[in-house]
Amino acid sequence: xxxQRRNYGQYCGLAGALDVVGERWTLLIVRELLTGPCRYNExxxxxxxIGTNLLAERLRFLVDTGLVRQRAKPGSKVKMYExxxxxxxxxxxxxxxxxxxxxLLGAPDAEDVVRPRWGALAVEAMIDSSAAGQDExxxxxxxxxxxHVEVADGEVSVRHGKSALDPALVVTTDARTFVEIGSxxxxxxxxxxxxxxxMDGDADATLRCSRLxxxxx
Numbered sequence: 001x002x003x004q005r006r007n008y009g010q011y012c013g014l015a016g017a018l019d020v021v022g023e024r025w026t027l028l029i030v031r032e033l034l035t036g037p038c039r040y041n042e043x044x045x046x047x048x049x050i051g052t053n054l055l056a057e058r059l060r061f062l063v064d065t066g067l068v069r070q071r072a073k074p075g076s077k078v079k080m081y082e083x084x085x086x087x088x089x090x091x092x093x094x095x096x097x098x099x100x101x102x103x104l105l106g107a108p109d110a111e112d113v114v115r116p117r118w119g120a121l122a123v124e125a126m127i128d129s130s131a132a133g134q135d136e137x138x139x140x141x142x143x144x145x146x147x148h149v150e151v152a153d154g155e156v157s158v159r160h161g162k163s164a165l166d167p168a169l170v171v172t173t174d175a176r177t178f179v180e181i182g183s184x185x186x187x188x189x190x191x192x193x194x195x196x197x198x199m200d201g202d203a204d205a206t207l208r209c210s211r212l213x214x215x216x217x
Contacts, residue, residue: 027090030062030087031094032046032047033087034090034091034094035160037071037082038081038082039079039080040056043081068083068084068087069082070082096125098121102184105183105185106185108176108179114179119175123213126182126213126214127158128211128213132212133212134208135152137163138205140178141173142174143175146161149209151212168205168209172197177196187215188215
């Protein structure tokens with residue numbers, strides 16, 4: 001028998017949204033899929049603490065509501081989960097929540113989990129497009145994850161993988177340090193002096209990138 005899901009019973013846009021994405025783990029599943037399609041076992045590995053039955057139930061619900069779909073990986077029978085256009089429309093609300101939440105983070109506990117793949121989404125949340133400078137690229141190497149920010153004609157985009165053109169700045173660090181910088185608990189200078197962060201690029205590019213991410217005024 002299909003379980004009846006509870007709802008707020010309120011004729012309100014916010015209540016309607018929370019009826020779909022307000023349950024525990026749902027937005028974190030969306031976060032994972034905002035960084036790209038994932039297999040079931042990849043989702044489970046990146047969501048430590050969620051039971052396999054609960055993950056399966058949440059995914060079924062998201063598929064039923066039209067936010068997520070399954071498709072075969074090109075050239076393979078392996079099934080991938082990915083966001084539909086409706087699910088992708090959650091990008092801006094999720095980025096806004098992530099940006100707001102960075103200011104709430106305290107010192108990380110030893111058992112807190114952090115994944116380098118979350119770095120691209122964190123950067124996207126931090127970007128202030130009004131601070132975009134000259135056309136150039138900034139490459140981030142966070143543990144084993146590589147992505148880059150491209151500034152072109154005043155538009156800013158975050159792309160997975162290495163930059164096809166030479167980046168003006170290469171930032172190398174670990175995921176925990178990166179989140180601490182994003183939350184304001186650690187400055188890029190402090191991280192550099194303690195050898196937790198390496199920035200390879202000229203001073204002007206470093207300053208432009210820092211301004212773009214809201215790390216300096």
